[in-house]
Amino acid sequence: MTGMSGAVKFLVLFTALLYFGVLVIPPIATQPPTLPPGFETALATTAAASTISTAISLPASLLFAFYGLRRGLAPVMPAVTFSTAVPHTAVGLLLLPLFARLGVVDTFPAVVAAMSVVSTPIGVGTLSTLFSNRNKGLDEFLQTLSLNDLAIIWLYLRSAPTTVASTVLLMWLRSFSELGAFLIVGMRPATVGVYLYETFLRLGTAPAVTVALLVAVFGLVFSTLLFLLARAAER
Amino acid sequence: MVILGRNGSGKSTLLQTLAGFIKPVKGAITVDGVDVTGLPPSRRNMGYIPQEPVKLPLTPRQALEYFGRFYGRGYMPLLKELGVDYLVEKRDVSVGEGQLLALALVMLRDPAILLLDEPVSSLDYLNKLSFWKALKNLRKPALVVTHDPLEAAYIADLLYVIEDGKVSGPYPNTMREMSKEALQTFNLYEKLRAEENKGPYDC
Secondary structure (H helix, E strand, O other), rough: OOHHHHHHHHHHOOOOOOOHHHHHHHHHHHOOOOOOOHHHHHHHHHHHHHHHHHHHHHHHHHHHHHHHHHOOOHOHHHHHHHHOOOHHHHHHHHHHHHHHHHOOOHHHHHHHHHHHHHHHHHHHHHOOOOOOOOOHHHHHHHHHHHHHHHHHHHHHHOOOHHHHHHHHHHHHHHHOOOOOOHHOOOOOOOOOOHHHHHHHHHHHHHHHHHHHHHHHHHHHHHHHHHHHHHHHHHH | EEEEEOOOOOHHHHHHHHHHOOOOOOOOEEOOOEOOOOHHHHHHHHHEEOOOOOOOOOOOOHHHHHHHHOOOOOHHHHHHHHOOOOHOOOOOOOHHHHHHHHHHHHHHOOEEEEEEEOOOOOHHHHHHHHHHHHHHOOOOOOOEEEEEEEHHHHHHOOOEEOOEEEEEEEEEOOOOHHHHHHOOEEEEEEEEEHHHOOOOOOO
């Protein structure tokens, strides 16, 4: 059994390296690194919008998850989480009439709002583990101590700081990596996704691949952080 | 008061209904003659300790100070009454100490009645005895549900039985002395008594 377990372990390791290697090694080998102008601005815009979006979406996700799972509002949860099941261009198209009416299409607020719409379901999903039936007893105990729901949520959050941290990171990353909705309602100011897409269309493969590689390294760093947070949460 | 019943007999459901987490299909729940059937759990003035151990994300001192401020009440006299004042100095608590802390927090609210859903089911023998001793010190009306006949005999003033959701009783607790004798046969019990240099527990 030990031999088989070792073989499976090797297979998993090999597949993981192959997965990342297939994405990263050919571009490095074939493309000279050329970074077109505007990347730093797009990066800063995306980081700022993702941060604001996460700050807005996190409390909303908390309330949706808590009231959905612990206060009997589960039937309305799909109204918030449905966007994970559809292409985000569809989300952009659904937002378009409202944003057009408000006159915010292709503006920073539109970018932040679109990010919030797509990252809130991620927050709800991750925080749902915090409010699952596993922790039902704590909730009931605190209710009979006359705490209000906000105080109960605060105590839940204190009980799982790593879950909260990984939720924040996951929501931020989801906002950061969004493109579909921006193609419809948030092309300006250009976020990294839009910048990458436009670079590919205007300047061709080589510069776009350089940007893609940078973004991949960025993603690798944050994914490692997420993994470490998840490990810490298990302990 | 103790309600004794097998797994799935409806013990927890009964307690959750009394505490306000489940709506009764019919009938009314009254506390000191006041109908609380329509009230949420937070306004029923009942102290509830669930079956699964309560793990608060606070040190005992933080939890006691937080709820002490919340209820406008000092916690040290209560802890001394319960015989668990040592908890304040602890950074981490065991499962048993966690349940004792939960009992102290519930008592800070000074509820009209305690609802205890097998609160010692996951505790070791000594912690069980500590919990029942602390409960006895409170002299507070308590409704305890358990599946353990020995435990029921040990703590019950009034003994009821629940089966398929139907409660019958009260039955005379004729097993109390026998349960004490049974418990005294455990060396651990003797050890605890010797350590604390106190007389036998008389719940």
